[in-house]
Amino acid sequence: DAGITQSPRYKITETGRQVTLMCHQTWSHSYMFWYRQDLGHGLRLIYYSAAADITDKGEVPDGYVVSRSKTENFPLTLESATRSQTSVYFCASSGGTSGVPRETQYFGPGTRLLVL
């Protein structure tokens, strides 16, 4: 089925470990996004990508790394996980034209990450 998927859906890890969250979309959307959702903060943008090999920082990029070698994939890596990175992570995609992310975003089901 077409859509946007995230894996894993649940992850428990330990402080200091590297963790990669995967995101895959089948619409060939140009834009992809990573958000984290925390109580009291709502949804905060971590990184986004306007196209393959083009990425930009969002509001809270520290401690995260992204790459986008293919249009359909946008993995998010926590290089050395910290307890403060315990959160729910959402990936989204959008078919906005280059430079203007005005279109509707389509969200994945989320990954719930617990850092012990």
Added chain:
Amino acid sequence: GDSVTQMEGPVTLSEEAFLTINCTYTATGYPSLFWYVQYPGEGLQLLLKATKADDKGSNKGFEATYRKETTSFHLEKGSVQVSDSAVYFCALTGDDKIIFGKGTRLHILP
């Protein structure tokens, strides 16, 4: 800087009551405005949107009008149902910016 402010929740209503969730924004330029809904355990999904002043977005009985003069995009529904219980997010997007409000949790009692 640009921002989105929503009324804080939770909002609790009885079934068939009238709903308003306030959303105001500050932005330079001409943003597009959105309402997204998040049901328990799921990602956000688009509820409605408006791309220019005076546009009205509508879906599933919900409506919101893009009011540039009051910088508002309030969400309304005439008669809510238990199935409308969810978290609602107001958002704006524009040139190189994407901003979400903190969300408003809605509880509908049967």
